[in-house]
Amino acid sequence: MSGTDGCLVKCSLFPCASAENDTKDTSPTIVLDHGDPTMYESYWRKMGHKCDITFSGDDSLSYFANGKSLCWFLESKLEEQITRLHNVVGNAIVDDHYIVVGTGSSQLVQAALYALSPSDQLEPISVVSATPFYSAYPDVTDFVRSGLHKWGGDAKTFEKYGPYIELITSPNNPDGVIREPIVNGDQGKLIFDLAYYWPQYTAITLPANHDVMLFTISKCTGHAGSRIGWALVKDKEVARKMTKFMEISTIGVSKEAQLRAAKILEVVSNSCLDFTLKNFFEYSQSLMTDRWQRLRQVVTDNDLFVIQNYPPQYCLFTKDLCESHPAFAWLISKGGEEEDCEKLLKEHKIQTRSGRRFGSDSRNVRISMLSRDEDFNIFLKRLMVIQGSTNRT
Amino acid sequence: MSGTDGCLVKCSLFPCASAENDTKDTSPTIVLDHGDPTMYESYWRKMGHKCDITFSGDDSLSYFANGKSLCWFLESKLEEQITRLHNVVGNAIVDDHYIVVGTGSSQLVQAALYALSPSDQLEPISVVSATPFYSAYPDVTDFVRSGLHKWGGDAKTFEKYGPYIELITSPNNPDGVIREPIVNGDQGKLIFDLAYYWPQYTAITLPANHDVMLFTISKCTGHAGSRIGWALVKDKEVARKMTKFMEISTIGVSKEAQLRAAKILEVVSNSCLDFTLKNFFEYSQSLMTDRWQRLRQVVTDNDLFVIQNYPPQYCLFTKDLCESHPAFAWLISKGGEEEDCEKLLKEHKIQTRSGRRFGSDSRNVRISMLSRDEDFNIFLKRLMVIQGSTNRT
CATH class of the missing domain: 3.40.640.10 (Type I PLP-dependent aspartate aminotransferase-like (Major domain))
Structure with missing residues (x-):
């Protein structure tokens, strides 16, 4: 259930269609509000006809x-x-x-x-x-x-x-x-x-x-x-x-x-x-590791947000120490209690879900890490822009 | 919804597996309680690969x-x-x-x-x-x-x-x-x-x-x-x-x-x-007409049950006068008010649904007309046997 998407209930069903555009940039809002797991398409495309099923x-x-x-x-x-x-x-x-x-x-x-x-x-x-x-x-x-x-x-x-x-x-x-x-x-x-x-x-x-x-x-x-x-x-x-x-x-x-x-x-x-096949979990873990490293870099480079750290633990499946790479980033604004992080990101055309929806407060937002590559890249680019435009140094 | 099957809630989920056998006949109970539309399989089988879909x-x-x-x-x-x-x-x-x-x-x-x-x-x-x-x-x-x-x-x-x-x-x-x-x-x-x-x-x-x-x-x-x-x-x-x-x-x-x-x-x-294809509704109407005729014959031949008659009406689709051939037969026992029709049929290894479940009384039962041919044929054979064993003349 947590794998699903309650946002659909309360927010626009077709966020792309209803995306608000500012006067400078007519490109649509990047929707990272719900956890649509389209990131995995690339793996399944590479598997060719191995998963075909006919009715x-x-x-x-x-x-x-x-x-x-x-x-x-x-x-x-x-x-x-x-x-x-x-x-x-x-x-x-x-x-x-x-x-x-x-x-x-x-x-x-x-x-x-x-x-x-x-x-x-x-x-x-x-x-x-x-x-x-x-x-x-x-x-x-x-x-x-x-x-x-x-x-x-x-x-x-x-x-x-x-x-x-x-x-x-x-x-x-x-x-x-x-x-x-x-x-x-x-x-x-x-x-x-x-x-x-x-x-x-x-x-x-x-x-x-x-x-x-x-x-x-x-x-x-x-x-x-x-x-x-x-x-x-x-x-x-x-x-x-x-x-x-x-x-x-x-x-x-x-x-x-x-x-x-x-x-x-x-x-x-x-x-x-089967070692002749690309291990699904290795492939997806590698994608997630890359995304999290890049997100952490952007967050470290700016002075606006904090994200959770996860202690490495020994994984019985990979037989190695593993860090967590969750499906969502839980971003916390460093601003005061009145900060509305969802609103701030929406102004920069990144649609996320406010912490209020999770019983938390508006300084937090949840951001999907499972979008397609192109959307994830635009997201990071826009996050960097926020850093630039609101630089506190 | 009426196309679905509330019986699953209250009766045995695997009626065939739990069928009671009497001492004379070890063949399983025919389950005509729910409206599982397996009758149509024969049409779809004949359509070969025309309906194939691959994911x-x-x-x-x-x-x-x-x-x-x-x-x-x-x-x-x-x-x-x-x-x-x-x-x-x-x-x-x-x-x-x-x-x-x-x-x-x-x-x-x-x-x-x-x-x-x-x-x-x-x-x-x-x-x-x-x-x-x-x-x-x-x-x-x-x-x-x-x-x-x-x-x-x-x-x-x-x-x-x-x-x-x-x-x-x-x-x-x-x-x-x-x-x-x-x-x-x-x-x-x-x-x-x-x-x-x-x-x-x-x-x-x-x-x-x-x-x-x-x-x-x-x-x-x-x-x-x-x-x-x-x-x-x-x-x-x-x-x-x-x-x-x-x-x-x-x-x-x-x-x-x-x-x-x-x-x-x-x-x-x-x-x-497309006249080169077998019209689905003609095919299924023809099957239903045949089943209803045979059921009516058995019911007419015995003195135990009544089934509903339906006035013919002009059908805009077939452009002809059509009788109704419902997906269920609503069988009414001619016995007194205390007659339990579901019980009577169950004793003859026909599982139906009691009229009580439909807000009616136990003289009625609902019988699916959509089973596979072999089950429908056994049903009619068993219905005839009831006539024989309880002949009132």
């Missing part, structure tokens, strides 16, 4: 998949490739979990909330996450005014007595920090959103093994258009309720998207094991 | 579609083919409507409820539909205990003073009857579920032209596994709110499913215009 007219007519999974609409090929990839990467324990597929992990967050909310209570259960939290969580929790659950805000200030659900995004969206549960109350239920727990973003320090873990192909391989996410769920009854949510909500998940996702994940696993 | 690794990575539609995730190819097919068939006015795509029409029902529910009221708006109504409507309205809307039951007994939303399924699921609004209050908002308003099921008597109309590829062409539905919406603000629902719920709709649906709809339109 005939008589394929996949039924609502049902052919597998024997508890999740009756889960294609067995996808189940197999999800299991294989987690085993290859070592980022999650799959074996004693049920797999539930969703239309992106957004839907799985809702399914998990549905499954974990008590159905015998008059009052909705509180859903919390530590600030800065993924900006879509409040909307996803409250948009239909559910009587099952309600948004409870910052986990750091939540009163731990009583039942609650805590969303733990790790690495965190927006700031890339590795997270643990915050509330630690007796009656808490935990949802781990692990959309970014892949080697291109962070060191794989151990296979995650929680009760409910969410992943999405959007941020793993860049195929956001497919809308495929999956949950690894320990408890059978929770998995069953999540499946039921998906039944009522959308009667399952597109078979074409599932089968294509299976193909893509298969190629990613192959690329990690 | 490469670098296709459709973005959340966004390339079109300029208000519905920012709608693929322009799908928009084009939806418009074309409605124009070819003449079953709906598209031109002055916005198109919103959904993950099946289930999701669009929820999106329409979200968009039409007042957001400034303390009490949820009542959602009603005349009995027998599609069995999934109550669940879809109430499953997350929304504070925006609540299930209000039978439209026929609904008090017309005050605001409400009425779901009008036409032809109706389960009974195939052509429907009009029932409540006709001053403050009603109407959602027309037209999943079955296609020539194989009923005469196209005029192009529908309502404020909110829902369609699904599941029951139009049989591609239920794709999970593609669409809404035709007159009011821009309603279309915008439905799009927003889809953003929060699933951040759009799978691009693979949309593009494949576009291809399938293109071939269907072509088949209606």
Whole structure:
């Protein structure tokens, strides 16, 4: 879910079309507000026909998949490739979990909330996450005014007595920090959103093994258009309720998207094991490393912003010390408390998302690091210009 | 939505696997409970490679579609083919409507409820539909205990003073009857579920032209596994709110499913215009006519059941008088009020859906007419056996 994009709800749907142009420069605003993972296109283009998948007219007519999974609409090929990839990467324990597929992990967050909310209570259960939290969580929790659950805000200030659900995004969206549960109350239920727990973003320090873990192909391989996410769920009854949510909500998940996702994940696993192929994670980690180095250089060169530092950690996948290279940069203005960093960057035709949307303040913005090269280059160029025009020295 | 399958929620997900066998016959129960449209496979198989569509690794990575539609995730190819097919068939006015795509029409029902529910009221708006109504409507309205809307039951007994939303399924699921609004209050908002308003099921008597109309590829062409539905919406603000629902719920709709649906709809339109191709609707109408004739013969030959008759109407598409051949048979037992028709048929290894699920009573059952040939043939054979074993003469 953190791999998805809540900005779409509140901001312009077609930012390029609605981009504001100043009088000096008629080029459009660079949109780094949402995390559209188009950066990965270059890898997939280089793979040629290795990932091609063809559907005939008589394929996949039924609502049902052919597998024997508890999740009756889960294609067995996808189940197999999800299991294989987690085993290859070592980022999650799959074996004693049920797999539930969703239309992106957004839907799985809702399914998990549905499954974990008590159905015998008059009052909705509180859903919390530590600030800065993924900006879509409040909307996803409250948009239909559910009587099952309600948004409870910052986990750091939540009163731990009583039942609650805590969303733990790790690495965190927006700031890339590795997270643990915050509330630690007796009656808490935990949802781990692990959309970014892949080697291109962070060191794989151990296979995650929680009760409910969410992943999405959007941020793993860049195929956001497919809308495929999956949950690894320990408890059978929770998995069953999540499946039921998906039944009522959308009667399952597109078979074409599932089968294509299976193909893509298969190629990613192959690329990690077959030395004649370009390792997907090495390739994408290298791109991210380059982008982060260049961004840090620009930020260092000016006197306006700070960005988070991440301690290097030993990665079990790359078998090396790795720095984190998150999918988003969490930029903090050095200005005073009244600084509006989003506004400042927008004046320079860089569209970002204000820290206010993440339960933080307007000195922060979240910036996508996953755009196409040309957009990323223009972004850095414009960031340098800000430095020049507002030089405080 | 009526093209989908609420049974999945409450009954066994893998009915074949859990089928009960009696001591005489070890063959599995025939599942005609849900409307899985596998009947159409034979047509698509005959079309060979005409519907093939191939996706490469670098296709459709973005959340966004390339079109300029208000519905920012709608693929322009799908928009084009939806418009074309409605124009070819003449079953709906598209031109002055916005198109919103959904993950099946289930999701669009929820999106329409979200968009039409007042957001400034303390009490949820009542959602009603005349009995027998599609069995999934109550669940879809109430499953997350929304504070925006609540299930209000039978439209026929609904008090017309005050605001409400009425779901009008036409032809109706389960009974195939052509429907009009029932409540006709001053403050009603109407959602027309037209999943079955296609020539194989009923005469196209005029192009529908309502404020909110829902369609699904599941029951139009049989591609239920794709999970593609669409809404035709007159009011821009309603279309915008439905799009927003889809953003929060699933951040759009799978691009693979949309593009494949576009291809399938293109071939269907072509088949209606190109005389060298087998017309899809003629083919499927012919199959349905045959099945209905055989079912009526069995029902006439025994003294246990009644099925609905439908008056022939002039069809603007076929340019001929057409009888209706609904996707479901609504079978009514001639037994007394205490008759449990679902139980009776289950004893003969035919799994159907009880009338109770549709707000009706246990003398009725809904039976899918869209199964594969072999299952339909076994169904008729077993229905004949019931006649034999319970002969009242």
